[in-house]
Amino acid sequence: MDFGLSEDQELLDQTVRRFLEERLPIARVREVVESGDGIDRGAWQALAELGVAGALVPETFGGAGLALLDAAVVATALGHGAAPLPFVGSAVLATLLLRDVADGELQTRWLPALAGGGARMGVAAAERVEARQDAGVVEDADGLSGTALFVLDGQGADAYWVLCGDDAHFVRAGAPGLGVKPLPTIDRTRWLVELDLRDVVPDASFRGVGAAIDRVLDAGRVVLAADILGSCDRALSLSVDYALARKQFGRPIATFQAVKHMCAEMAAAIEPARSLVWYAAHAWDALPAEAALTATLCKAHLSEVGHDVMRTATQVHGGIGFTDACDLQFWFKREGLSRQLLGGPGRLRAHAAALQGLG
């Protein structure tokens, strides 16, 4: 019985955190998101050299061949840094679709490029999660047509996965009939796009792979939950630091119980949530019977914890927490996007009930 991170995982966590502290401090994050397309390409390339971009790529394709728990450790560190990097979409969802759904040729062509940091991929998964009346992609004899919304890491991507029902289509950027449009959200550290498809012919299509797609989406949920966890850690530490520094009524506000209790409530919510993230990632790796349910409950729970923590942290910061100059807003908004992606908490809880045959 050993429930916790291994020494290698602790080291991975420290490595990514140290890298982000040096290379992507929040002042640099601010620069990146206020210019260009919101991705620090140089930092992503350097992280690729550390094995982060290819964490889930098998070693035979030049990756690190790590488990989802390792990816969750990375995601927590990236959330802690509010890093403007294409991890959840490109390095997790797209990579797992290539690894677990695609076949040899596509893998040989793309997995090494993803691991090396030279290629990035967007994933259009929203329609598999919840269909909207104003979007959707259909396939006919001429190819794929329609609109795919909320495409993760789609900005400047080299290729896209378009998930349609039980089928997964691989579409190269620049394919005839494919239009890509930015989809601004509150979170400027990760960009979504909208794909407009008119008779787009995919490079490859994999049909009847609904179960494999669902398993990949569960991995995405765990990693998003891990990202929220990292955001929560940062929001709490910023709050404690601020409370110790800020003086009112002649003393640090950290001495007031009203403020201390808000910080204690955040810590009390975060720590069991961390245990749940680790468990859900491990279940995805090693406990197949529990993987879907724990991933679903984990993402739902972290979304609730995340909202409570972000609201409380902003209140600890008082008026300054409401300003653009206050860095806390980056985590508030990052959590705000993560919460909605791949199923908000209410939808996920309904899904969790269905998975257990309840209602």
Added chain:
Amino acid sequence: MDLSDGPEYATFRAELRAFLEAHGEEAPGRRGEIASVGSGALRAWQEKLIAHGYAARTIPKEYGGAGAEPDPLIATILSEEFGRAHVSRGVGGQGLDMLVPTLLEHGTEAQKRRYIPPTVRGEMIWCQGYSEPGAGSDLAALQTQGRVEGDEIVINGQKIWTSTAQYAQMMFALVRTEPDAPKHEGISYVLVPMETPGIDVRPLKTMTGHAEFNEVFFDDVRVPLANIVGRRGEGWKIANTTLRHERNMLGSAATSESLYEGALEVMREERVDDGRAIDDPVLRDRLMRLGAETLAMKCHAMRLLTARLRGETSGVAGLVSKLNGCQLNHDLAGLAIDAMGEAGALYRGSDRARDGGRWQFQYMFQLGLIIGGGTAQIQKNIIAERGLGMPREPKAVKAAAESAGKG
């Protein structure tokens, strides 16, 4: 991450499971039922458990225990398997859980030999005399006086929230023996026979309708000086080593899991307006929300156990279980009640009350546990101060210094 038992633990678990299947029937009512405390059946069961190393496991053999090395994983397997089989774990209560560890750490050889063996056998029941009407969260403000006269202490004052005092032969109590010393340094840890003249136990009926607690009054109660554990004036330090055990007892993940399973059963069975409660999307959403929290607390318990096995400190993570667990248990009871609609208000005395009014009882009792054993607000102070490194309130510090100065 490896959640398997490992070979020797798997063997231990298999043997325990076989034992419980073969002998579980011989066990008396479940642990924690006050009526069974000290009964003959319980003592016989306890003897059998000790012989197999399933009770009093880490208490040395010379004091009547099984004499095994402490092993948190074994302790967890014991708790899981007895819970799974719904079988009594033998003698429990504050004597075994709080007093015995204290005596083992701080008691004299004579105290250990005299008190531990009968406690382990279930022949000596203990109650805890800590809280007072004027000393709740601020326990160190306690005023029960222990005047030293020759080789005796003469105790006057009042204790409250004393569970099992009506059955107990002995109390371990905190009394102020050094009135001129600073607040935390004037307290002694004293063992008091409950049959001593001058002790008056009065039941304290709570909002549940039952007297789960008592008030205990002391009027010139004389006990030998030799009944002090540790040195005079060291009682605060000694009590603090065992209060930690109590906080670990409260808010355990196993309780939450069992309440979650119970609430799920209620929602599957209760039918209102032709549908089951579980088919109501609002109630179902609440259940899933609490189910996720229950799972998180279960994972958290495994994480804390691992930290102990690895010999690591768990930091702020180790301070949050009581706060979260008790709140979660209260919410689970509240959900089960809401799932029953109007019938959820029925209580003992109604033959229509589900499970004899269990859920209303739990709703009230779990609220009591949010307050007892260190209130939620005290827990938050501990998390903020010890876990996050935030300072104490300067006024509290100043007031403490002043009251210490006055004595």
